[in-house]
Amino acid sequence: MISLTRRATFSASHYYWNDAWSAEKNRQVFGRCANRNGHGHNYTLEVTVAGEPDPVTGFVVDLKWLKDVMEREVLSAFDHKHLNLDAPEFAHAIPTTENIAIAAWKRLEPAITAAGGAKLTRIRIHETPEIFAEFRGES
């Protein structure tokens, strides 16, 4: 089994806010991230798939195909967008790095599984070079 990772970047804005809490508690828990005018990051999306190399092509997955899937399913929805306002999954969920990783998995997994080859094994989202989250499809 070989794992293969493709990386892409997107730029988006967001803020952290839990509607069930008071403004004071939001500011206390989320600090500067609770500024309702938002702020932004250059995110990195890493998609890891695993499988056996095809006996004819030697590919685990066609990288151009994977690039197109990432563009269609994730980047078109998140790049140069305000995650809280433009992405439906964050209408009621906070767009933390953890939740963005889960959202990217949910967007990519059906297309990758439908192709019938390599399996999606990991999504990693870097919010900054020092901060990242991973989702591996665990319940």
Next chain:
Amino acid sequence: MRAYFGRRYMLSASHRLHTAALTAEENRAAYGKCNNPNGHGHNYVVEILVGGAVDAETGMVVDLVALDEAVRTRVTDRFDHANLNLDPLFADRVPTTENLCRAIFALLRDALPAGELEQVRVEETENNFFECSARG
């Protein structure tokens, strides 16, 4: 749902790779430049990966500020701008980056504000790094 939160920290420290179990010549053969009697140093990058359920209220596996505080008090305050050979943890252990990685794992395992310590990665230079996980 279980997810993982990762954070990278820097620390600068000196060390010398040398063991009393080997002769001077054997130490030089085993450790090469790293056996220089006066030691040398690195800018280490310590990457901490914490696994756990994503909290329904905060959307987070672990609070970043609380994690920073745990890493600061347990790891960076201890090792940053220090000579690793003089730390009691390396009194009977060579401060290779493998052993530093395990030491950091042990120092943090029970000190996290939330979640479980999934993996510690220590990058000694841009070209070599070491990983240690709960599995061993």
